[in-house]
Amino acid sequence: MKMTALDRVLLLVTSLLAAYQIVVGIDKLSAAPIIAYTIAFGVLLVAGLLLIILGFDALDAPIVVIVSTIIPLTLSLGLAWQHLASFGTSYLVFAIVGFLAVSITRSIPVPGKLPIIVLILVHGIAGMTIFLLPILLALQGKTQPAFALVGVGGALIGIGGLLLSFLKAGKPILSRETIFKALPGLLLLMTICFVAGFKFG
Amino acid sequence: MSTQSTIVHRKSKIKLYWPLIKSSQTGLLLATGIAGYLSAGTRIGLPALLGVSASLFLAISGSTILNMWYDHDIDAKMKRTHKRPAASGQLSRTEVFRVGMIVSALGVGGALAVAPLYGLVVFAGWFFDVIVYTLWLKRRSAWSIVWGGISGAMPILSGRVLATGQVDLVGILLALAILFWIPTHTLTFSLKFRDDYANAGVPTFPSAYGETFTRAAIALSSVLAAVAIGWASALIGISAGYLRLIAVLTAGLLLLAFATFRVQSERVNFGLFKYASLYMLSAMIILAMKAF
Secondary structure, eight states: OOOOHHHHHHHHHHHHHHHHIIIIITTTSOHHHHHHHHHHHHHHHHHHHHHHHHOGGGGGSTHHHHHHHHHHHHHHHHHHHHHOGGGHHHHHHHHHHHHHHHHHHHHSOOOTTHHHHHHHHHHHHHHHHHHHHHHHHHHTTSSOGGGHHHHHHHHHHHHHHHHHHHHHTTOOSSOHHHHHHHHHHHHHHHHHHHHHHHHHO | OOHHHHHHHHHHHHHHHGGGGOHHHHHHHHHHHHHHHHTTOOOOOHHHHHHHHHHHHHHHHHHHHHHHHHTHHHHHHSTTTTTSHHHHTSSOHHHHHHHHHHHHHHHHHHHHHHOHHHHHHHHHHHHIIIIIIIIIITTTOTTHHHHHHHHHHHHHHHHHHHHHSSOOHHHHHHHHHHHHHHHHHHHHHHHHTHHHHHHHTOOOHHHHHOHHHHHHHHHHHHHHHHHHHHHHHHHHTOOHHHHHHHHHHHHHHHHHHHHHHHHOOHHHHHHHHHHHHHHHHHHHHHHHGGGO
């Protein structure tokens, strides 16, 4: 499917927001969350640029499933490390094991439904962390109410991830054209939520 | 000739002259020169900034026009370049040569007038491009791109030299970053248009050493460019946030370079070619931020 000029503009703004977040949005945090958030927004930035350059066909590459796991895993790792310090190390272990599990089950032939189970498990835990943790923290008054926007971004990334995963698994929820049409706007909205949530939360 | 037809004639001439300077390439090299100047973090002097912009633009354009003049025959044999004004005969060789010499003289002369050391570096860039790369080596050796690379590295060094008054370690590292970035750019280009170059009899890495070696060279030069730009950025003292951004963009470049080596597809190759330009432009903007 051909990418329109509007799609490119939306992806460029997404990339610029991700770049802004890397440069100034996470400056006052400690080292571990900074590394985790830098990887998350870095993947978003580079992915946005590559989509602009290569078009939607880039999403057909098998490595997309592996790369798209990095964003929720590292974002949730940063959140866990920043706000649930006692779980930081455990979550780091989960993130590393989860990433390796997705990489391995997607790189070598694995019988049965194990690859999809691993994918659902890893995305599910990471996605729920990004969705629920900021909202709970905001409701408990531990952060500013605007931090809940990060949770909204988490919900959006979850929707995008589900749509793409089912598409790549051959059981699309929406048609390929509809998903690609919505993707740049969804990515931008998600990034706006993340950036605004971190800035005002 | 009536006034109106003179205006039409001049307009059509300008239309023909513009492609002679390869505006995207010249613009990117000019951006590196301005970034080199701003990377010193000194107070921005508008006359100096205008001086560096005008003289570099003219010197780079002049050498590019002379390259078009000399290479008109091989350009005519390549699908990608056969419509260029000198190759297609829309402009005579003599005219292109004259324009190239005048623009070069204005550029190099202007640079020498701005500051002698700066002018010397600008002249070195012109000399390596026109004499060493174009006239001497381009048709003889695939390694000519190294000399073309040295020429391409001179604008950023000249900008830095103008700001600091000396050739310092940062300037050399920035020049090395461009020198190593150029093969990433030109070798991916030579892979994409290998048939064109073969038809014109221009030796390239793919024709001389094969695809695998070429892709390995691309990956290696990307690593070296990344090391040089990272080292220079740290020495310049840009903020931790911008260092993170450079690290992220560099990671993208390295991943694509290694993907080119492993996957060997035209699309990945094209992606690297485009990304490498975007990477360098972004790195230059980040380095220039030091001045603000």
